[in-house]
Amino acid sequence: MLISLFSQELLFFTVVVPFVFVYLCYRSSSISKNTSAHATNWPIFHMLPALIVNLYNIHDCIAAVLAQNSQNTRIHLPGRRIFMTCDPANVRHIFTTNYTNFPKGMEFAAIFDIMDRTLFTIDGEPARRQRAKLQSVLSSPQLVASMAACCRNKLENGLLPFFTDMASTNAPFDMQEVISRFIFDLAAMPIFGVDPGLVSSDMLSVEVAMAMDTVMEVGFIRHMMPDFCWKAMRRLNIGPERKLHAAHTVLQGFIKNMIESKKIKGGCICNREEQQGVDILSSYVNDPDYSNDGLFRAMLGFMFAGRDTIGTILPWIFYNLAQNPNIVSVIRNELSPIASRKIGAGRGAIVIFEPEEIKSLVYLQATLFETLRLYPPAPFERKTVVADDIMPSGHKVKAGDTIFISVHSMGRMEDVWGKDCHDYNPYRWISEDNKLCYVPSHKFLSFNSGPRTxxxxxxxxxxxxxxxxxxxxxxxxxxVQGQSIQPKMSCILHMKNGLIVKLKKR
Ligand code: HEM
Structure with a gap:
């Protein structure tokens, strides 16, 4: 009798609850936008119902809650105590001053199990060692120069010819998808020294890019769900866990193929002799600290770092610029003297600016920062508390608590950015003497802060x-009018329905 009761309960928690959760997650986007759950702390489920009802709009909902609660709040979910903050003083405490007390933690590593033992999921001394290695690789002037050359070549031979074709027919297309292909190539080339060719005339399948998106989408569900639920679903290989399993297989196959083809063929970035061997993989293959498995993990971590972030922010930049023609004019005025110095840059010709030529353009950079403030590609960070602590805001956290830092909310707080915090205004980044203003990273958290910047x-x-x-x-x-532009339920701020645009050649 007791055993049968126990197994019924087990069945309820491992099968019924996860199914209801996932169903509601997917349904929540179609629930009326006026629906808003009061964050009642129910027995057993605690605030889970309120969370689910607001999932369709979770980032704005959290921003509203944090704005009403002086940037800090507590959330109770089954089996978890969560402290949610976007308070810059707390952020400095968590990311810098008392950084060792707030690692990412084991649950974070479990959520991103495909990136197990990559810099993305590890803490402490192993993270410090991997970071030091990576820092030395990324600071190589040769590598930086070849990344700049890659970007230029891909623009010249991939993205701009595609855009020119689209402009000649005036056909609508999904800018987010094309940018995602372009950035995938741009991230993979310096890593493997091989061009996957996703932006090309034959537009190959984006299976691998989609697998990366799945990791971030199912990662989001895992963050929100009680951990025993998603772990049970993983064991049963059902629902989103089944999709994730398939994505893992695709990603593993891709990275292993790229490593093998690099080992067999050699290969270099952008096919230039002088850049032979400056790809990131070449810096790792002969390092005895990296076994085949270590190599695989390091390259996977790189792909996510480079591709997901830039690929996510660019569509938001273009979307905001399309709404703000006055900002576009100011950027074009900044570019104009450089363009006019270029040979053959007559009317109708395609102009590409070299990174060195536009490095000092203040307004262009301010526009990027303004977009990163309002649409950070990583909208939240998650930390675990090692020992009981008191936040600068006065809130106590206990060992084992989870802390969610809402990066998305921080950019939308009046107390942090002023009354016009919701306005898209690049000038907020520019000082009176036309220099970029310094903003500390605990206030502008889009690139993270402290030792894990x-x-x-x-x-x-x-x-x-x-x-x-x-x-x-x-x-x-x-x-194109009539689209609903909103973030996807994901750990990165992808647009849920893409960004359909039309182009016209200037
Ligand atoms: C708009 C572009 C980018 C944004 C907004 C961005 C943002 C971030 C954020 C928020 C983190 C912390 C992640 C975490 O610990 O949870 C991070 C870490 C990292 N990023 Fe970026 N990133 C961008 C582009 C890149 C690119 C292009 C590269 C590589 C060339 C890169 C390399 C890394 C690495 C290696 C780390 C790990 C640092 C560590 O854990 O110690 N990022 N980035």
């Missing part, structure tokens, strides 16, 4: 500036 920030800025300058200078963009 993004290692690719400068490379990312260089690539984003090069792409945005080329697209804006050469094309007028119109966002």
């Amino acid at each position: 993004c290692l690719g920030k400068d490379i990312a800025i260089m690539q984003m500036k090069t792409v945005v300058a080329a697209v804006l200078w050469n094309f007028d963009m119109e966002v």
Whole structure:
């Protein structure tokens, strides 16, 4: 009798609850936008119902809650105590001052099990060692130069010819998908020294890019769900866990193939003799600290770092610029003197700006930062508390608690950015003497803060500036009316329905 009761309960928690959760997650996007659950703390389920009802709009919902609660709140979910914050003082405490007390933790590593033992999931001394290695690789001037050359070549031979074709027919297309292909190539080339060719005339399948998206989408569900639920689903290989399992297989196959083909064929970035052997993989293959497995994991981590972030922010930049023609004019005015110095840059010709030429453009960079403030590609960070602590805001956290840091909310707080915090205004980044204002990373958290700050920030800025300058200078963009532009339920801020645009050659 007791055993049968126990197994019924087990069945309820391992099968029924996860199914209801996942069903509601998917359904929540179609629930009326007026629906709003009061965050009642129910027995057993605690605030899970409120969370599910608001999932369709989770980032804005969290921003509203944090704005009402002086940037800090507590959330109770089954089996978990969560402290949610976007308070810069707390962020500095968590990411810098008392950083060792707030690792990512084992649950985070379990959620991203495919990236197990990569820099993305590890803490402490192993993270410090991997980071040091990576820092030395990424600071190589040769590598940075070849990444710049890659970006330029892919623009010239991939993205801009495709855009020119689309402009000549005035046909609508999904800008997010094309950018995703372009950035996939751009991330893979410096890593493996091989061009996957996703932006090309035959537009190959994006199976691998889709597998990466699945990791981030199912990762989001795992973050929100009680952990015993998703672990049970993983064991039974059902629902999103089944999709994730298939994505893991695709990713493993891709990375292993790329490593093998690199080992067999050699290969170099952008097919230039002088750049032979400057790809990231070459810096790892002969390192005795990296076994085949270590190599696989390091390359996988790189793909996510480079591809997901830039690929996510560029569509938001283009979307915002399409709504703000005055901002586009200011950027074009900034580019104009450089364009006019270029040989053959007459009317109708395609112009590509070299990273060095646009490095010092303040307004263009301010526009990128303004978009990163409002649409950070990684909208939240998650940490675990090692020992009881008191936050600068006065909130107590206990060992084992989870902390969610809402990066998305921080960019939308009046107390942090002023009354116009929701306005898209690049000038907030520019001082009176026309220099970029310094904003500390615990207030502008899009590139993370403290000892785990993004290692690719400068490379990312260089690539984003090069792409945005080329697209804006050469094309007028119109966002097709009637679309619903909103973030996907994912650990990265992808647009849920893509971004359908039309282009016109200038
Ligand atoms: C717009 C572009 C980018 C943004 C917004 C961004 C943001 C971030 C964030 C938020 C993290 C912390 C992740 C976490 O620990 O949870 C991070 C880490 C990292 N990023 Fe970036 N990133 C960008 C581009 C890049 C690029 C292009 C590269 C590589 C060339 C790169 C390399 C890394 C690496 C290696 C780490 C791990 C650092 C560590 O854990 O110690 N990032 N980035």
